[in-house]
Amino acid sequence: MFACEKSINGETDVLTLSRVTRRYGANTALDGVDLVVPDNTYMALLGASGAGKTTLLRLIAGFEEPDQGEIAIHGERIDGQPPHLRDIGFVFQNFALFPHLTVAQNVEFGLRHRARAPITDDAEIRARAEAALELVGLAGFGHRGVGAISGGQRQRVALARTLVCEPRIVLLDEPLGALDANLRARMCDELRAIRERLKVSFLHVTGSETEALTMGDEVAVLAGGRIVQSDAPEMLFTAPRNAAAARHLNAWNIFPAGLCAGGAAQGEIAVRFDQIDVSPPGAVPDGRPHLAAQYLTGEFNGPTALSFFRAEDGTLLQVVDHLSTPRLPELTEGARYDLHFAPDAARQFHGAA
Amino acid sequence: MQSRALRPVLATYTALFLLFLYGPMIVLAILSFQGPEGGPQFPIQEWSVYWYKHLLGFAGTSRVSQLPVGDSLLRSIALAFMTTVVSTVLGVMSAEAFRTRFKGSGPAFYLIILGMMVPGVLVGLGMALLSNTLGLSRAWWSTSFVLHVVYTYPFAFLVMLAIFNRFDRSVEEASLSLGVSPAQTFRRVTFPIIFPGVLSAMLFSFTLSYDEFARTLFTAGRALTLPLAIYGTFSVEIHPNIFAFGVLTTLFSFTLLVVYGLLMKRFTARAARFHGQEES
Numbered sequence: 319m320f321a322c323e324k325s326i327n328g329e330t331d332v333l334t335l336s337r338v339t340r341r342y343g344a345n346t347a348l349d350g351v352d353l354v355v356p357d358n359t360y361m362a363l364l365g366a367s368g369a370g371k372t373t374l375l376r377l378i379a380g381f382e383e384p385d386q387g388e389i390a391i392h393g394e395r396i397d398g399q400p401p402h403l404r405d406i407g408f409v410f411q412n413f414a415l416f417p418h419l420t421v422a423q424n425v426e427f428g429l430r431h432r433a434r435a436p437i438t439d440d441a442e443i444r445a446r447a448e449a450a451l452e453l454v455g456l457a458g459f460g461h462r463g464v465g466a467i468s469g470g471q472r473q474r475v476a477l478a479r480t481l482v483c484e485p486r487i488v489l490l491d492e493p494l495g496a497l498d499a500n501l502r503a504r505m506c507d508e509l510r511a512i513r514e515r516l517k518v519s520f521l522h523v524t525g526s527e528t529e530a531l532t533m534g535d536e537v538a539v540l541a542g543g544r545i546v547q548s549d550a551p552e553m554l555f556t557a558p559r560n561a562a563a564a565r566h567l568n569a570w571n572i573f574p575a576g577l578c579a580g581g582a583a584q585g586e587i588a589v590r591f592d593q594i595d596v597s598p599p600g601a602v603p604d605g606r607p608h609l610a611a612q613y614l615t616g617e618f619n620g621p622t623a624l625s626f627f628r629a630e631d632g633t634l635l636q637v638v639d640h641l642s643t644p645r646l647p648e649l650t651e652g653a654r655y656d657l658h659f660a661p662d663a664a665r666q667f668h669g670a671a
Numbered sequence: 672m673q674s675r676a677l678r679p680v681l682a683t684y685t686a687l688f689l690l691f692l693y694g695p696m697i698v699l700a701i702l703s704f705q706g707p708e709g710g711p712q713f714p715i716q717e718w719s720v721y722w723y724k725h726l727l728g729f730a731g732t733s734r735v736s737q738l739p740v741g742d743s744l745l746r747s748i749a750l751a752f753m754t755t756v757v758s759t760v761l762g763v764m765s766a767e768a769f770r771t772r773f774k775g776s777g778p779a780f781y782l783i784i785l786g787m788m789v790p791g792v793l794v795g796l797g798m799a800l801l802s803n804t805l806g807l808s809r810a811w812w813s814t815s816f817v818l819h820v821v822y823t824y825p826f827a828f829l830v831m832l833a834i835f836n837r838f839d840r841s842v843e844e845a846s847l848s849l850g851v852s853p854a855q856t857f858r859r860v861t862f863p864i865i866f867p868g869v870l871s872a873m874l875f876s877f878t879l880s881y882d883e884f885a886r887t888l889f890t891a892g893r894a895l896t897l898p899l900a901i902y903g904t905f906s907v908e909i910h911p912n913i914f915a916f917g918v919l920t921t922l923f924s925f926t927l928l929v930v931y932g933l934l935m936k937r938f939t940a941r942a943a944r945f946h947g948q949e950e951s
Binding site: 379380381400401402403404405406407408410412414415416417418427428431432433434476479480483485 | 839841842844845846847848849850851852853855856859860863864
C-alpha cells in the first residue's frame, strides 16, 4: 500500500519491492511486502528478531528467491537474476571477510574478480582500494591480515570492500550488532557520513528502534511479514499509523480504548510514555481521558525514570519521567493511581494492524 | 594432588602403549641391518647394510634372488596417485553437493559410505567375477583402480563433509554480492579456505590406496602392486631384504607426512587468524 507513494522532490526510486512473499514450509516469513527505497536515502528497516528482516535482504541480494512478488532496481526487475549480476552491495552481520586474504586483497577482490567489467590495471585497482580504505578511515591498514584487526576495523573493511565496487544500493544486515556500545555510536555517525559522501542508497536492517530512528532518513517497520509503516523518523515516532508500528517504537502504551473513562471510543488507543500524567485517584483534571492502574515499580535509567503500572485488564503501562522536569507525584508500590493524558495525545487505531 | 600420583602412571601407560604400537616396526628396523649370512630373526650375526645393497641391486651375486619390487612400487605409486586425484575431486564435489539437502540425499550418503564398510575381500571377489562375466581383463589400472576409488572416496567425502560443516557460507555470499561468479567464488574463496581439508582427504586416499591389499588381490591381474608383490615373496622364503624394504617405505611415508604437516602448518597459521575474527 505504500508502494504507490511518490518519493519527495521528484527523485527516482532505486529499489522497489511489490507484494514480495517468502514461505518456509508452512511458515510465511514475508507476506506481501511492499517497500520503496528512494535514491540517495538512508533507509532503516526496523523489525523484531525473527520478523524476516534478514530474509528480506537475502531476497533482494538474490541469495534466496521470493515465492511471489517482484523486486526491481530502477524499474528493472531483478528477481530471478543470479546474485553476482545484481550489482547490489551486502554488508554481513558477521562481516564475512575473506580470512585467507589481507585487508587490501579483501577490498580489491570485487574489482579484480567480478564477472562484469573487471579491472585489469593493477595500479588502478590498488588506487581505488586505497581510496576506499581511506574513506572508511583505514588508510595504511592494507597489508594487515583480517585476523589482526579489531571488530570495528573489520566492519570498516567489510564496508570498504562493498563500497569500492560502487553498487546501486548497499544492504546492511545489522551491521552494528557485533560491535560494543561505544563503537556502535561512532559507527552510526560514520555510516551516515560515508553514505552522504557517496550518495548511494543504504538499506540498513536493525532490531533497535534507537538505531533505526537515528540512522534513517526514512524508517520502515516490518511486522507480521509486512511493512506496516514507512515514514520519516519524526513522523513515525510521533504518529505511528497502526498498533504494530507503535509497538516497535518502544515508546507507546497500547491499550483497549474501553479502559478509558470519559471516552466511548472503539478499537485500540496508543499514548506515548512521556505524555501520560499520574494523579492520585479522583484528582484527574477536567476534560482529560483517564484510566485507573496499579503502580508496580520504577526503573531508573539515568536521565529518565520509567514507572510501570498495571491497568485493570492486566495491560502493562509505562510512564517516562525526565529527571530535569519531573512531573510525577511520589508513588507507592502497589497503590492505585489515575493515569491521564491530553485528548489529542492519544492515537486511535481501528481493528487489527 | 590426584594428578600428582596419576601423571607418572598415565605417562608409563602411554609409553608402554606406544612401544607396543611401534614394537614390530622397531624389530623390523633392527633386523634389516642383519649380516649377509643372517636370517629374518635374532640374533644379529653381524651389523651391516648388506640387505639394503641387495635390495637396490648392488650386492653382486647372492643366494637370495632380488626382491621384485621395482615395477610394483611404481605401479602402486601410480595407482595411489590416480586414486588420490579421483577420490579427492569426487569427495570435494559430493561434499559440496551435500551442503544443501537434495532429494535422495539420505540414501546417497549411505551408498557412498558403504564403499568403506563392505569387506574388501568380498568386493574384490565380486569385481573379479563381474569382470569375468563381462569378459573384461583385470588390471591394476582398471578393475583395481575402480575398487580403490570406491574404497577411498568415502574417506575423502567424510573429511570434506566435516570441513564444509564448519564452513561459513556468508563468505561465499559476500563474494557473489561483489559481482564474482560462482565458479570464481569457488576458486578464489571456497577452495583456499577448505584447502587444509583437501590436503587431509588426499593424504587419506593416498595412504589407503598405497597399501590396499584385499581389494587388489583378486582384481590386479598379472601385474602386481607393491603389497601383492611383497606378499608373493613371503610364500617362498623370508629374507631380511624385506625388512630393509619396509624401512625404506616407512621413510617414504614419513616424508609424505612431513610434507603434509608443513603445508598444513602454513594454512592453519591463516586459519588461526580467521578464528581471531570469530572471537572478538
